[in-house]
Amino acid sequence: MTEKDPAELLQKIEAHLERSNFEAYVDLLQKPGRFILLNFLAGVARGFGLAVGMGVIVAVAAFIVSQMLSHILSIPLLGQLIAQLVKEVQRYLPQTLPKY
Numbered sequence: 001m002t003e004k005d006p007a008e009l010l011q012k013i014e015a016h017l018e019r020s021n022f023e024a025y026v027d028l029l030q031k032p033g034r035f036i037l038l039n040f041l042a043g044v045a046r047g048f049g050l051a052v053g054m055g056v057i058v059a060v061a062a063f064i065v066s067q068m069l070s071h072i073l074s075i076p077l078l079g080q081l082i083a084q085l086v087k088e089v090q091r092y093l094p095q096t097l098p099k100y
Contacts, residue, residue, distance in 0.1 A: 017023075028035050072078065 028038070
């Protein structure tokens with residue numbers, strides 16, 4: 001194993017910290033009010049995005065389901081079955097109502 005020069009190692013660490021923007025992170029931690037505000041605003045933005053995204057997804061799903069149901073209910077056989085069921089209910093309804 002070769003031992004590296006401490007100055008060279010220190011330069012590599014410094015370059016790595018500069019690339020990772022570590023200074024801005026330390027500044028942010030030294031100002032807790034700003035840190036809390038930024039995290040709060042990030043949470044509000046995520047919540048708003050979630051609400052809008054779910055709204056769009058639910059609207060698209062409702063549209064697709066309504067289109068599917070409109071095609072299913074327009075089938076003549078099913079329409080006749082529903083009409084027959086309504087007639088049967090209307091025929092038996094007066095017999096089951098109590099008389100006052």
